Amino acid sequence: MTDAEPGTRQPAGPISPDLTDLRETLRSLEIFARLTEDQLDWLTSVSHPAVCEDGEVLFRDGDEATHFYVLLDGGLVVTKVVDGREEVLTRHYAHEVTGEQHDNKPSAAHRFTGELPLLTEGGYVATVAASGTTTVLAYPKAVFLEMLARCQGVAAVLLPVLAWRIKSSEVQARNRATVEALGTLAAGLAHELNNPAAAVARAAEDLGTAVDLLTATAQAWGAAAGDEERAAFDRLVAALEKAAPPADGDAIDQADDLDDIEDWAVDVGANRPEVLASGVSDLGLDLDWLRAHLVQVGEDALPAALDHLAAVLETRALTAELRAAGPRISQLVAATRDYANLDRAPEQQFSVTEGIDNTLTMLRAKLARVKVVRDYAPGLPRLTGYPSELNQVWTNLVDNAVDAMGGEGTLGLHARVEGGCLVVEVADTGHGIPEETLPRIFEPFYTTKDVGKGTGLGLHLSYRIVTQRHRGSLSARSVPGDTRMTVRLPLGGTADGAVCAVPGA
Incomplete structure (x- = not known):
């Protein structure tokens, strides 16, 4: 393999394995253990092991996804730059390492990487590099997709791992969001x-x-x-x-x-x-x-x-x-207590606009050059739900809006009742979201921010808080100079049978 960009060392060229040994090695891997003899023969014919030296990069965060990698020997370290800091997300090992298991990580998850962006038509969502001398199999995208079509046993192992990875990333993002919220609060x-x-x-x-x-x-x-x-x-x-x-x-x-x-x-x-x-x-x-x-x-x-x-x-x-x-x-102090909902039951009655105002208080320093326009309908009802979680939603939406405006512009906060829903709109006068990306902004790992400035999980977590925890909906519409994120929450609370859906959906 050749260098993709200056300073990025790619895996060394393919080695010439004994095909019989390679076939047996593939059979020993959990992801390929269910394959038939014919499927193994095909897989062996398209497999080309390559050796990576310590620190060599398989792919970088944000690069176009081109290959699916299977780990044969050694280890891989998965990292992501978040707000200028490189964080280790996980490590993969070809052989079990005592004390390295965490978050109920499936054993099969150690042996392959790079599948998510190939399935979602996106870029790689992290950087993966060799840890020590490492041997991998690199399958081009076309071969990977053919593998899924030919070998149903691969999908049976890959999909549960993919689900675990998304869930684990959400947990990490939620924990990171909590830490960031505490930092914002402080x-x-x-x-x-x-x-x-x-x-x-x-x-x-x-x-x-x-x-x-x-x-x-x-x-x-x-x-x-x-x-x-x-x-x-x-x-x-x-x-x-x-x-x-x-x-x-x-x-x-x-x-x-x-x-x-x-x-x-x-x-x-x-x-x-x-x-x-x-x-x-x-x-x-x-x-x-x-x-x-x-x-x-x-x-x-x-x-x-x-x-x-x-x-x-x-x-x-x-x-x-x-x-x-x-x-x-x-x-x-009262605004801080209300924002964090200290010493309160998890589910409670609360005022949505109070939560929004407390969020603005916490973000006042970031809003120094932003004109904030509040438009709250009089007599808004109180809701039953999880106000501390919704405060994270307001923080995320306001923070994204300010970023989209480059720190200056007009931020509009609108709250009203429509039918059986309390509707909150967060509007900004920023550059807008491109029409082709708008349908994907709530997908996990999808981000329009520069590499290192976002995890691609902030809006996804907000979407889950609104839709799953509060039975509401979160939608977006955007043109340059007017982007609106709309949250609909049922007036009856989380236990209400009705769901506040996006109109026309």
Whole structure:
């Protein structure tokens, strides 16, 4: 065999075996054990063993599928690059290796590879390389298909192995999706917690100094002020409590007010004029308002009044930061709990839109340049099912939509009731899915992403969660600029006899 591409070493050329020995070797393999003498004679005539040195590649992930391989001696390692990391999916051995059995892998599964893409008209879904000196039989696609037609015993062994491989890959993908979801959860939570946590840390650090200043200025003000002045100051503080920051305001006018208050405070001898000016102007108040409320404070006591007022405003601003940050942290923790459905029964009543919103919270960092449009019909009913699993569906659909848009565009989330179904649509303005590939996107291992950027199982797992676990349907339609993934879920829940099918299907 010749090199397929630079850096890819293919198996060495065929060796010349003794045909009698080869025939007996084929008979000893489980996949060929049921063949008749005539079938074995034909198979021997089309079999050409080849030797691969350690590390030589039989085929790479994404390559066009051209051969079916049978392992005679040595071993094979099956790998796949997922998100830039090469993962070992499994190993095949010609002879039993103690401690290497896992996931109830059938013994026959060790002895052949490459059948799936030949049957599905796709590319190879993993990379397979020799582990040690290895001998294989490489059957071209045409010979493999003729083998299935001529030798029914081959299919009897191959199909159960194929089913196991798909199931095992789904389990691996589900576990990987769980880990990725936890990573998304952790990254999203860390990103969202950063601002309120930083605000808490900053306010806590500054609050000690502010309280000390509040105590000192209170003492100075108490010593400088008379009863009427203290009463006037109390009325000023009460008026400030009722003042709320303006919803909208002219930034230039506010800056002018801040400068006026600061200049006046400097003129009358205040020690912290900038803090005072910032606190008063942030409430939308100006110098005239402040002077009107301090008209009963004498000239000698005015600096102490302004210093104490600055300390009051600073302390209140810091406590306001803490009050705002605390609920935000609580909201994030609640969203995380609801997203993961911790400490809840597996099947329960839940709000679909709450799950979607919690998913958006977890993916907020990835949605930074995406316009999110929510269109939820009012009064949507609650469903009975598995919300944590559906959250994985929403995560997958939203994540795919963002990828299709290159990280920026419009993401539409629509929810409504149609007949006996709750319908959720995830729409994006990305490049779209080619018409010829659209019917295959829910197939296992089928992906339109570049090699190494997807497993080809995300949409397949989402399809199974929706259709098998929730008796619903998942469909897609796409044109450039408008791709819609539509999920239909029965209002009666998973136990309901009705199934939400795709209209017209």
